[in-house]
Amino acid sequence: MxxxxxxxxxxxxxxxxxxxxxxxxxxxxxxxxxxxxxxxxxxxxxxxxxxxxxxxxxxxxxxxxFMPRPYEVPDPSSKLWRYMDFTKYAALLSSGALYFARADCFEDTFEGAKGLRRNKARWDEHYLQFFREAIKNPPEGHECELSKSEIEEQAQKLLRDLESGGELQRKRTFVSCWHESEHESEAMWRLYSSFIDNAVAIRTSYQSLYTALGRNPSINIGRIEYIDMKRNYAGVNDAFWRKRKSFEHEREVRAIFSDFECQKTGKLTPCDLNVLIEEVFVSPRAPSWFVALVNDINDKYSIKVKVSPSELVEEPFF
Known part of the structure; x- marks a missing residue:
């Protein structure tokens, strides 16, 4: 070999x-x-x-x-949306970089969680038993000469290391969140723009997001899986790809990378915006002059992209 x-x-x-x-x-x-x-x-x-x-x-x-990925990769053409205030859109264009927030700074306190605190005893016992067996049965060519109490002590230490590692990983993990949908979402306008009259939505695709970030193999992009944490746990490698069922409406696709050096609450990552931004939509409650304003700032930063009014302002007939 x-x-x-x-x-x-x-x-x-x-x-x-x-x-x-x-x-x-x-x-x-x-x-x-x-x-x-x-x-x-x-x-x-x-x-x-x-x-x-x-x-x-x-x-x-x-x-x-070989281990399967802990997430599902969307189809290359899957449509992804990011809803934001105009000031954040201007900051995106000005920096030429996509902002990744540190995982422990999210409003959702369960970000990176493996389960509910009240169910932790079952989790602990599962991994304690796993560690005990691993210590008692070393690789071929080695023998375990530890006493029962020493095995237990080492297993308990490994469990503590596992827990502290999970807390530390929240400070090392940086995330950019997107909404996957073929259509514009009225709910997302309200949830992710603090001033809806002054908001835009960027539409991209999985392939455009991956390419715009330089096809960087250190950045994983995949779908969130929503689980019932009353009955299930997120695995050790799955925690940042699992969320509670109550967030299922978000249909989130996220880009994730780890940085062991950065101490900031977020990180700007260079991004080719002319590849990333396939179309921009303005809020359904935006005033008539707002499209011109978005076009002006796009021109200032040489972003060649179509700016469209919200699809939600179409008039019905009865």
Whole structure:
């Protein structure tokens, strides 16, 4: 078996990210616990392959224990919306960057939560038992020589580390939230614009968002899954991709990355706005001159995009 070189170029990381579920050579669909191989062919072409195709690698950069993504990736053409006040829209254009908020600063105090506090005892016992068994049954070639009390002490420490790691991860995780829908949403206008007379909605797509962020393999983009936390938990790797059922109306797609250095409550991430913004809609309660104002600021920052009145102002007949 080749020694891993850990030479991970952006091109190789991007290939593995975009083809996460499949071997790029034979299209084999990976299953959990399979090994995926990242490396380079004889002509130094990046490859992301299965065990069967790993012989094609002249160089193995790294091997991974394959795990399915903790989120569902939308279709490339899925429509995504971001509703905001005009001042935030102006700030977006001025900075040329998308704002990602730190997870522990969200109004929803359950952001990144694994479950309800009153159900934590069951969670703790599950992981304590898992840690006990892992300590008692080390990898082949090693023996456990710890006493029962030492095993318990180590298991309890691992549980404490797991909990403190969850709290710390909230301060390392940065999120940009979008609403997935084929149509404009009256409810989203009211929920996400503090002054609805002076608000806009950006419409993009999954592919445009991914491309505008530079096809960055460090930024994950996927759908939130809404769960009943009275009966279920979010897994260790799932917490930022699970929310309570009471938020289901949001139909959220989010972009997430981790930053271990940033201490700020949010982070501006460079973004190609002419790729990101496919169309801008103005609030259904905006005055008639507001479309001209949005067009003016778009011209100022060389944003070539259609600005449309809200679809909700169409007149009915009876």
């Amino acid at each position: 080749q020694k891993m070189t850990h030479r991970l170029t952006t091109e190789l990381r991007r290939l593995a990210f975009e083809h996460h579920d499949h071997c790029v050579s034979c299209n084999y669909k990976f299953k959990e616990a399979d090994t995926s191989h990242l490396g380079y062919s004889q002509n130094d072409k990046p490859l992301y392959v299965c065990d069967h195709c790993s012989a094609q690698l002249k160089e193995t950069a790294v091997r991974h224990y």
